[in-house]
Amino acid sequence: MAGVSTAHRPDSAATTRRGEALIEFLLRASAAIGIITTVGIVTVLLVEAIFFFAEVSPVDFFTGTRWSASILPYAFGVIPLITSTLMIAFIALVLAVPLGVLAAVWMSEFASQRVRSIIKPVLEILAGIPTIVYGFFAITVITPLLKATILPDLGTFSALSAGIVVGILVLPLVASLTEDALRAVPRGLREGSYALGATRWETVRRVLLPAALSGIAAAVILAMSRAVGETMAVVLAAGTNPQLTLNPTESVQTMTAFIVQISLGDTPTESIQFKALFAVGATLFAITFTLNLISAWLVARYRNVYE
Amino acid sequence: MNEREPVTKPSVSQIGASAPSGATEATSASSINPALLLENVSCWYGGFRAVREVSLAIPRNKVTALIGPSGCGKSTLLRSINRMNDLVPGFRLEGEIAFEGTSVHSRATDVIDLRRRVGMVFQKPNPFPKSIFENVAFGLRLLGETTGIDALVEESLRAAALWDEVKDKLDQPGLSLSGGQQQRLCIARAIAIRPEVILMDEPCSALDPKSTLQIEELMRKLIRDYTIVIVTHNMQQAARASDYTVFLTMGDDRAGYVVEQGETGKIFTAPQQQLTADYVSGRFG
Amino acid sequence: MSTQTTTRRKVANALFGLLAFLAIFASLVTLVALLFDVVVRGGSSVDLQFFTSAPSRIPAKAGILPALVGTLWVTTLVAIMTFPIGVAAAIYLEEYAGRGRWSRLLRINISNLAGVPSIVYGIFGLALFVRLLGLGRTVFAAALTLSLLILPVVIISSMEAIRAVPPSQREAAYALGATRWQMVRRALLPAAAPGILTGIVLAVGRAVGETAPLILIGAVTFVTFVPVNPFEDKYTVLPIQIFNWAGRPQAAFQEISAAAILVLLVLMFLLNLVAVILRARLSRTIQW
Ligand SMILES: Nc1ncnc2c1ncn2[C@@H]1O[C@H](COP(=O)(O)OP(=O)(O)OP(=O)(O)O)[C@@H](O)[C@H]1O
Ligand SMILES: [Mg+2]
Numbered sequence: 006m007a008g009v010s011t012a013h014r015p016d017s018a019a020t021t022r023r024g025e026a027l028i029e030f031l032l033r034a035s036a037a038i039g040i041i042t043t044v045g046i047v048t049v050l051l052v053e054a055i056f057f058f059a060e061v062s063p064v065d066f067f068t069g070t071r072w073s074a075s076i077l078p079y080a081f082g083v084i085p086l087i088t089s090t091l092m093i094a095f096i097a098l099v100l101a102v103p104l105g106v107l108a109a110v111w112m113s114e115f116a117s118q119r120v121r122s123i124i125k126p127v128l129e130i131l132a133g134i135p136t137i138v139y140g141f142f143a144i145t146v147i148t149p150l151l152k153a154t155i156l157p158d159l160g161t162f163s164a165l166s167a168g169i170v171v172g173i174l175v176l177p178l179v180a181s182l183t184e185d186a187l188r189a190v191p192r193g194l195r196e197g198s199y200a201l202g203a204t205r206w207e208t209v210r211r212v213l214l215p216a217a218l219s220g221i222a223a224a225v226i227l228a229m230s231r232a233v234g235e236t237m238a239v240v241l242a243a244g245t246n247p248q249l250t251l252n253p254t255e256s257v258q259t260m261t262a263f264i265v266q267i268s269l270g271d272t273p274t275e276s277i278q279f280k281a282l283f284a285v286g287a288t289l290f291a292i293t294f295t296l297n298l299i300s301a302w303l304v305a306r307y308r309n310v311y312e
Numbered sequence: 313m314n315e316r317e318p319v320t321k322p323s324v325s326q327i328g329a330s331a332p333s334g335a336t337e338a339t340s341a342s343s344i345n346p347a348l349l350l351e352n353v354s355c356w357y358g359g360f361r362a363v364r365e366v367s368l369a370i371p372r373n374k375v376t377a378l379i380g381p382s383g384c385g386k387s388t389l390l391r392s393i394n395r396m397n398d399l400v401p402g403f404r405l406e407g408e409i410a411f412e413g414t415s416v417h418s419r420a421t422d423v424i425d426l427r428r429r430v431g432m433v434f435q436k437p438n439p440f441p442k443s444i445f446e447n448v449a450f451g452l453r454l455l456g457e458t459t460g461i462d463a464l465v466e467e468s469l470r471a472a473a474l475w476d477e478v479k480d481k482l483d484q485p486g487l488s489l490s491g492g493q494q495q496r497l498c499i500a501r502a503i504a505i506r507p508e509v510i511l512m513d514e515p516c517s518a519l520d521p522k523s524t525l526q527i528e529e530l531m532r533k534l535i536r537d538y539t540i541v542i543v544t545h546n547m548q549q550a551a552r553a554s555d556y557t558v559f560l561t562m563g564d565d566r567a568g569y570v571v572e573q574g575e576t577g578k579i580f581t582a583p584q585q586q587l588t589a590d591y592v593s594g595r596f597g
Numbered sequence: 598m599s600t601q602t603t604t605r606r607k608v609a610n611a612l613f614g615l616l617a618f619l620a621i622f623a624s625l626v627t628l629v630a631l632l633f634d635v636v637v638r639g640g641s642s643v644d645l646q647f648f649t650s651a652p653s654r655i656p657a658k659a660g661i662l663p664a665l666v667g668t669l670w671v672t673t674l675v676a677i678m679t680f681p682i683g684v685a686a687a688i689y690l691e692e693y694a695g696r697g698r699w700s701r702l703l704r705i706n707i708s709n710l711a712g713v714p715s716i717v718y719g720i721f722g723l724a725l726f727v728r729l730l731g732l733g734r735t736v737f738a739a740a741l742t743l744s745l746l747i748l749p750v751v752i753i754s755s756m757e758a759i760r761a762v763p764p765s766q767r768e769a770a771y772a773l774g775a776t777r778w779q780m781v782r783r784a785l786l787p788a789a790a791p792g793i794l795t796g797i798v799l800a801v802g803r804a805v806g807e808t809a810p811l812i813l814i815g816a817v818t819f820v821t822f823v824p825v826n827p828f829e830d831k832y833t834v835l836p837i838q839i840f841n842w843a844g845r846p847q848a849a850f851q852e853i854s855a856a857a858i859l860v861l862l863v864l865m866f867l868l869n870l871v872a873v874i875l876r877a878r879l880s881r882t883i884q885w
Contacts, residue, residue, distance in 0.1 A: 028778045032693055035685035039752070042745055046717060049724040104620040106832045111617035122622055133630055133799075133865065137836045138858050141843045142631050145851060147637065174625050180624075180798025204606055206613040227712065234714025236809035237836075241843060261716050261809070268723075268813045286720040290713065297712040301705065396772060401696070401804065428774030438765040441788055450783065451773040499771070 018106055050290055053283030060277055065282060071245040072279045074263065081281055083288060084247040089164060089246025089257035093239060094232035096168025096253060097175055101253075109207055112180070113187040132177035140241030143170035148242070162244030162256035170238050175228040182227060186220020187213055189307060219310075223303035230296035234260040234289065260289045319328040347372040347509055347539040353407035354567075357400065364567040365407070368558060370509075375540045377532055377554035377576065379547070380591070384560045385568030385585045386543040390511050392416075392432040393541070395423050412508070413565025421481075432506035435514040437494035439501070440470065444469075444478050447486040448498055451505035456502035464504055472500035473530050498532065503538070512536070512542040520587060540570050546590055551580050559588045628773030635862070639855025645854060651821040652838065656849035657869035659866070661857050663820045664838035667736065668805060670827055670866070671834055675747065675804045680797055682744075687793075688781055691759045711749040718746040718808030727814060734815030736827035739834070742814050750800040758792025759785060759831035791879035798872040802865050835861045836875045 038069045061081045069082015148166045152159045198208040244256035267282045347520045348370035355357045355363040363385040371507050397403040409416040439447050448465045469475040474496040516524040558573040572588045650660025694700030722742030732738040771785035816837040824830035842854035
């Protein structure tokens with residue numbers, strides 16, 4: 006029998022091994038593209054930002070409260086862009102977090118399998134709609150609706166309208182990540198609570214939400230990162246008026262909106278405005294990257310506890 | 313006893329060295345030139361020793377059954393023979409396994425070649441989500457075989473006693489077969505590349521009694537061409553289908569060791585060890 | 598326990614259920630409102646002429662032909678580029694890399710990249726592809742940028758599909774003497790194919806709707822011809838066209854913007870449908 010087996014074994018071990026090594030190399034190279042991208046992004050942003058900081062001092066940039074890139078006298082204090090970004094993100098979270106968490110709780114603890122099979126796809130569709138469409142929705146529905154009901158003086162662009170639409174946009178994210186966190190809570194904890202005669206709401210409030218807290222926190226932070234980096238909906242709904250204000254009915258300019266504004270016009274690539282684009286981009290990247298890391302850390306924490 | 317004999321010169325006296333005296337003489341002359349020889353084999357998963365100093369001779373063209381309580385390291389031992397445990401991170405082996413006189417675990421050994429010569433059938437039937445034909449042809453295609461596949465597939469399916477049941481539906485998914493048929497498909501798949509040894513890890517535990525008997529009959533037929541090592545929890549199966557039986561159990565440290573080995577008839581009717589007697593009669597394990 | 602507190606507990610419970618239901622209901626209403634708005638506003642503008650004309654200063658004459666062609670170009674190129682690289686990276690991370698420090702770093706990095714705002718990819722693409730590599734403001738540069746953007750998504754979903762293949766399948770192949778790559782090629786990939794392809798189609802769907810990075814990569818808002826050469830021609834894509842029209846104050850432009858959104862959503866719906874059908878068809882033969 007051994008004779009037969011050697012008879013049809015045409016591959017020579019050496020060629021097979023060489024092929025294997027080449028393939029492994031190619032696979033490894035593909036996987037390395039992720040690292041290369043990260044390094045590339047950081048390098049591009051840093052290098053270009055350095056050109057900007059050669060002309061504008063970092064202190065002025067990070068502490069300045071006036072931003073005027075298109076109207077003389079130019080000013081590059083990034084605080085107004087950051088505050089408007091955070092204001093919109095805050096409005097979005099105020100809307101999305103309670104609704105998203107409630108929706109998740111309802112889906113994981115209350116809804117029947119049948120209802121879930123309807124709701125889940127709805128949230129997935131909402132999550133899949135391009136953000137430009139949400140921007141359109143903001144200017145054609147949300148803003149007019151706000152004007153017609155509670156804020157008759159609202160202008161065409163407002164942080165409020167942008168915040169609301171970004172809230173709608175990140176709601177599915179909050180809901181699905183919260184649901185993941187709730188699902189990771191062991192059955193035993195739930196059953197223990199019900200066995201003590203607790204109602205569903207009491208179980209949710211006293212057992213589930215505390216147990217899933219770090220997961221929910223991760224969801225909130227990731228949603229915040231999404232909101233901070235959101236571009237199209239914000240450009241369409243909040244406008245491009247850089248001002249330092251905490252009044253949500255005003256038109257403001259976020260970091261992303263500034264980047265869009267500069268790339269839309271015919272700004273020469275050598276101009277200070279164009280270099281500012283990279284400095285703002287670097288700031289945006291640093292903020293979202295930090296938020297993502299915190300969120301990943303929180304997720305790892307709850308995974309560690311329950312798995 | 314700690315002195316290791318050269319692998320190429322198997323000595324009967326070594327066999328069962330870790331077992332208490334008295335068990336050794338049970339090993340008969342037919343293992344003078346065994347297909348596989350295990351000497352002082354210990355297996356580790358990280359810091360945990362799953363198998364302790366096992367020495368065995370697996371005779372050619374016979375069915376050797378490994379029996380013993382759950383967790384005593386039967387699968388571990390079996391999977392060390394074709395080095396499937398290489399895939400388990402943290403696995404380590406001490407001692408020597410020789411296949412046809414060559415060390416299995418040495419650096420020079422080509423593990424791919426080894427696995428082609430030592431086939432394996434698993435506890436749960438695991439056909440590929442491909443047609444019946446392609447399942448059997450899988451190993452041949454790995455070898456770059458292009459001609460004569462049809463004939464080899466038919467031959468293997470016949471050898472696995474499955475041909476008559478599937479000859480009209482070779483293009484249907486392997487997963488559409490019954491559990492027993494799937495397991496015979498996996499046997500056909502294993503023998504299609506003409507291995508020398510077939511390792512079977514509880515091949516019937518997921519099957520009904522009828523399919524189990526079919527597979528046992530099949531094993532009896534296959535030993536004309538192959539050497540078979542089978543792990544089983546089924547005492548009747550070991551008694552019915554095997555020629556040699558190795559009984560392992562766990563020590564206090566949960567490491568498995570060989571209690572007794574020998575011809576199946578002797579192990580079941582006249583065991584030398586009380587532990588063996590208790591186990592085969594169902595009083596323990 | 599007094600009946601009073603029991604009643605209060607029950608009321609709290611019911612109230613909570615109601616609130617939670619309302620939360621769900623709100624998102625449902627939003628979805629309906631959004632679709633309703635787009636259909637009512639844009640439905641009547643979608644006609645044959647809309648598909649066959651270029652954008653125009655006169656809304657009634659304007660169409661989406663160049664944008665649609667641009668979108669199809671970009672989408673096709675993105676799919677071609679992300680498929681092999683994304684799957685290869687996923688194979689490496691799941692089957693080759695092991696669980697060491699380096700592979701942990703690779704994994705964390707991939708999931709972090711998935712969270713980088715799309716506009717940052719635009720900045721990167723602008724600096725690297727458009728300027729440094731001199732590809733210019735072309736379909737090709739846009740496709741490269743969007744490929745980088747969706748690559749993490751493709752990798753993550755492919756990894757999930759690969760992980761879902763039972764270990765027994767790997768063992769079966771190895772036990773027959775498969776080398777690692779043979780195992781991957783002949784056992785793992787066929788079994789993971791439905792999941793991998795679905796993930797890729799969905800990720801490509803995301804690229805179809807991306808707008809922000811392409812603004813930086815220089816998708817031009819007013820292109821009156823159909824791009825033919827992806828390495829040379831100026832181009833635009835549907836989302837950019839929508840953005841351009843939506844930003845204008847005249848109601849007529851908003852109508853054709855809605856019409857273009859309708860086309861975009863239908864396109865994405867079709868892609869999702871393809872994903873669903875692919876999964877259903879391919880996985881019919883695969884049941885563990
Ligand atoms: N991959 C692994 N990692 C760590 N420990 C393992 C691994 N596989 C098996 N073990 C341990 O090694 C010991 C022997 O396991 P093995 O599967 O070989 O037993 P077995 O005799 O085949 O049992 P059974 O009859 O239940 O199949 C057990 O204690 C088991 O927990
Ligand atoms: Mg076992």
